[in-house]
Amino acid sequence: MRSRYVTCLGRELHLTEWGDPAAPTVIAWHGLARSGRDFDDFARALSPRWHVVCPDTLGRGLSQWAVDPAKEYCLAFYVEQAEALLDLLGLAKVHWVGTSMGGAIGTLGAATRLRGRIKRLVLNDNGPELAAPALARIQAYAGQPPSFTTVSELEAYFRLIYASFGALSDAQWLHLTETSLRRLPDGRVTPHYDPALVQQFAHHPDDYGLWAAWDQLDLPVLCLRGEASTLLTAETAQAMRERGPRAAVALIPGCGHAPALNTPEQISLIERFLQVDRTP
Numbered sequence: 351m352r353s354r355y356v357t358c359l360g361r362e363l364h365l366t367e368w369g370d371p372a373a374p375t376v377i378a379w380h381g382l383a384r385s386g387r388d389f390d391d392f393a394r395a396l397s398p399r400w401h402v403v404c405p406d407t408l409g410r411g412l413s414q415w416a417v418d419p420a421k422e423y424c425l426a427f428y429v430e431q432a433e434a435l436l437d438l439l440g441l442a443k444v445h446w447v448g449t450s451m452g453g454a455i456g457t458l459g460a461a462t463r464l465r466g467r468i469k470r471l472v473l474n475d476n477g478p479e480l481a482a483p484a485l486a487r488i489q490a491y492a493g494q495p496p497s498f499t500t501v502s503e504l505e506a507y508f509r510l511i512y513a514s515f516g517a518l519s520d521a522q523w524l525h526l527t528e529t530s531l532r533r534l535p536d537g538r539v540t541p542h543y544d545p546a547l548v549q550q551f552a553h554h555p556d557d558y559g560l561w562a563a564w565d566q567l568d569l570p571v572l573c574l575r576g577e578a579s580t581l582l583t584a585e586t587a588q589a590m591r592e593r594g595p596r597a598a599v600a601l602i603p604g605c606g607h608a609p610a611l612n613t614p615e616q617i618s619l620i621e622r623f624l625q626v627d628r629t630p
Contacts, residue, residue, distance in 0.1 A: 351367070351368055351393070351394075352366065352367045353365075355412075356435065356438055356439075358431045358434035358435050358438065359434050361408055361413070361414045361416070361431070362413065362414040363408065363413045363414070363435065364386070364405070364406040365386060365403055365404060365406065365435075366390075367401070367402070367403050368396070368397035368400075368401070368402040368404075369393075369396065369398070369400050369401045369402055371401050373399065373400050374400055374401065374445070375402070375441050375443075376396060376400050376445045376446075376447055377403050377405070377432075377436075377447070378392060378403070378404045378448075378452075379449070379452030379453075380404070380407065380410070380449055380450075380452050381449045381450030381451050381452060382451040382488060383488075383491075383492040383495075383543050383547065384410065384449070384530070384543075385406045385529065385530065385543075386405050386406045386411060387404070387530070388404075388611075389402070391611070391617075392447075392611045392612065395617045396621060399621075400624075403435075403439065403444075407428060407455075408423070408427070408428065409543055410542070410544070411542055411543070412542075415546075419546040419547070420552075420553045423546065423547045423548075423550045423554075424550050424553070424554040425451075425454055425455055425458050425550075426458070426554075428451075429458050429459045429463050429464065430463065432455060432464065433459070436464070441467075442467065443467055443468075444468060445468070445469055445471075445624050445627075446459070446470070446472065447472040447474065447620060448471075448472065448473060448476060449474040450474065450475060450476050450607065451476070452476075453471075453472075453473035453474060453475075453476030453477075454476055454557070454558055454560060456468060456471050457473070457476075457478065457563055457567070458560060460563075460569060461564070462563070468569060469627055470569060470570045470571075470572075471572070471595075472571075472573075472574070472620050473571065473572070474574050474608050474609060474611060475575055475576050475579050475581060475582050475607045475609060476581075476582060477560075477564075477573060477582050477587060477590050478560035478563065478564035478594075479558075479561060479586045480558050480581050480586075481586075484581040484607065485551070485558065488581075489551050491511060492543075492545070492548050493545055494545065495540050495543070496540065497534055497539065497540040499538055500539070501527060501539055503539075504531055504539050504541075505523055505524065508527055508530065509523055512526070513606075514576065514578065514607050514608075515610040516602075516610050518610060522610075522612060529542075561594075564594040564595070565594045566594070567595040568595065570623070570626070570627075571594075571597035571598070572598050572600065572619075572623045573587060573590055573598070573599045573600070574599075574600050574609055574619070575599060575600070575601055575602065576602050576606045576609050577601050577603050577604070577605065577606075578606035579605075579607045579608070580606065580607065581607040581608075582607070598623070600619060
């Protein structure tokens, strides 16, 4: 793993890179209140054969926080930054694996600024329509992140709110916690993101309504749906099969929102889909 900092649209973004940069590239983009380190297991598994780039979205992980949250925390700005990132890295064509919000960025990008540059799109428990009650729950906890005296207490919190990620070992829960925290001035620990990121829902309330973008897609799409997901409904997944790019949909057992992409079965499912078109 290589850690890098780059400037895109005047904002510093952090990313991790895995594998040979000369190999075909997979962009792995994380969910709303997470970071690129969520893909460590996935990227490590792919790195002997692929170049994997895992950015921290603006306001998450080690990336800079937004200067103007109302304007910058939205899918359109994230897509602009993704385009700038690909240009900076010299990546003409990529595959895209996006968890939750990362999938929405990939969908909008593939329909607009990154049209023709994303060769294959994998959506991890994401679609062009998301269930409003589940979105509201995510917004509620993301907008008011708690703080704790100890890292162990924060880990217990993560185990609770992210139980739907599926089966994680004790070592994986600890890794998730250690790569997802920051210390506050009083020494307490809290999740590693800007709480203002939820301004997206107030200032861009229709951001995740992406059927218009979906219907413009002309690339192969694989959607992974957690079998217990309350965010991506079975009805929406079925509609994704029937319109636009007519996605292939795979049900992932033992998970809700969203599969952690940390098991050999989940990883091999994605790699088989990407392997069909492996040219750089």
